[in-house]
Amino acid sequence: MGALREDELIDVHTHVVPESFPRYLGRHADAPWPSMAPAHACHAHVMISGKVYRTVSRQCWSCSVRLADMDRQGVARQVLSPMPELLSYWMAPEDGVAMCRFLNETIAGMVAEAPARFAGLGAVPLQDVALAIEMLQDLRPRHGLVGVEIGGNVNGTPIGDARLRPFFEAAAALDLAVFVHALRPCGLERLVGPAIFEQVLAFPGEVGLAGASLITGGTLAAVPSLRVALSHGGGTLAALLPRLHHAWRKLGSVRDLLPADPAEEARRLYIDDLVYDAPTLAHLIEVFGSERVLAGSDYPFAIMDDDPAGSIDELAAVAVLDPELRTLLRGANARRWLGEADAVAGAVKGADVGTSKPEARG
């Protein structure tokens, strides 16, 4: 993949749903194993426990449709990850293993169809951390996947909980990128409106608290080589960090818990730029650093950003978008997050840009 031009656009936030699922072969009568049912032209219903979970288009599984869309959008490469509900943390561990193996094979197959245009993130059954670590070993050597997608919580346990620390240590040791996506978010009971508001209004809080837990639980400090990216612009995390920093500065009890400034720790995280608003994106670049922001669109779902290239270019209206920053956001940061060797060398150049913070505001 070294043949990509330096400023080619990498969309790190795109989802896959398999065209069909294998028959359930487990032993749990009520397992919420998904299946597909035909819907209107080019669409299918994802059925879970007898109900339509979501109706999706063949963009979800067809490489040729995706490639045509990418060409139209100017996207050089998509990073493929499972539709998060498929992570199946609520299934019995052995069923989770079967589902994750199927997802990993599906995504590996899509990457193999166009290896210059796709990179793949796999799934592991985090409801059983030991099994998850076992499956992590296979992702790169067996499936050619470069990372793993996880939820912000695992059946209610935030990912910064100490019980999940071994997973993050293994991901770092195996040189795998980690992508944190909202999944069964907190705060649903506070929404007034239709079901789509789960994605619109509850996802950001879930991702924000997941990111905060990686700081307050000590994961980022303990696993310095971890390369972890938060989806949806880090959700609400940017709004939480100044309060956390203030509490850390003012309260001895918080400083005893967190040796390093949590707002500085947060700059170890990557985030995608999926915030639909140039001033918000400019603010996030200040908070997390210009080397930490990745292009992401949520392709091909209903609230996707149809123009990920344009969303970066719109930054120019509110901040200085110099060629170096544009290159970082379009792909150099993503290549560093994905662990591509030539991008790591480029990161040194990126670091210079990152320190010129005031320029980013204009």
Added chain:
Amino acid sequence: MGALREDELIDVHTHVVPESFPRYLGRHADAPWPSMAPAHACHAHVMISGKVYRTVSRQCWSCSVRLADMDRQGVARQVLSPMPELLSYWMAPEDGVAMCRFLNETIAGMVAEAPARFAGLGAVPLQDVALAIEMLQDLRPRHGLVGVEIGGNVNGTPIGDARLRPFFEAAAALDLAVFVHALRPCGLERLVGPAIFEQVLAFPGEVGLAGASLITGGTLAAVPSLRVALSHGGGTLAALLPRLHHAWRKLGSVRDLLPADPAEEARRLYIDDLVYDAPTLAHLIEVFGSERVLAGSDYPFAIMDDDPAGSIDELAAVAVLDPELRTLLRGANARRWLGEADAVAGAVKGADVGTSKPEARG
């Protein structure tokens, strides 16, 4: 209070705990009625259900201590509101009435001690909307209070729920300001760390979703004269609005529900400036408008902003803080939110400043 200089500082976010509580006279054996127990010098424990809920200082009830602090901080006036846990929505309605009446009398008494230096917000038992509306009637004529503090949810029901609409209609009709504070927030199950993280990390999400519910539930559109302020900088709401705007623009189902652009509707809200960070505050002024941001400190609690005047002046480092904007933030906006007649005239001037958005970013 027309004697206040135009740019005098009004701190809208300060809390009161009474020095003692009356004995419980209700009929519920296990009512979580609070009491005070002595603690170390100048402090007392707020006891609820036999446990220390919080240890507070006499800043909570002593007008003379508060006035000395205000003089040192350069605060001309504090808006007093109950410590939110005292709102007691989880008590039986008749116990809620008794507690709210006691709180309202306590705060009215403090305002009466120094009416040029304090304004008061009362409490009403929102667990029974009809009773709450009945008590609202008394706040201004009987107690001299100018508004009411409410939680972001009432026993789990978000404030934008249609069942609470009559409360907001009554508050508007009675010319009362409404202050929305986090209380028993959602997301606690996602925190990793000590209890103080409830305030640090969960409060913003609670306030953000409460504010969103006032938009998506149609309250702001239906009650245009409502003057409602969100605490903690509106929490995470600014991070949610671009996603909500995007969904509204893209999805017919959301547009059918919300006739007006939700990001524009949000500019009907007031927010306080309690975000501990000048770039974040500059971003909020862009999102909500320069006429909508109020000074607020969380006095006298542990994570309070010790220097509310300085937090406004620090804006000058990241944005244009011209004299008009400074006046708006220090007090003119607060007076308009509080419904003070001379401030309403001043708001016309403020509107001119509000339209010069790009200047606020520099």
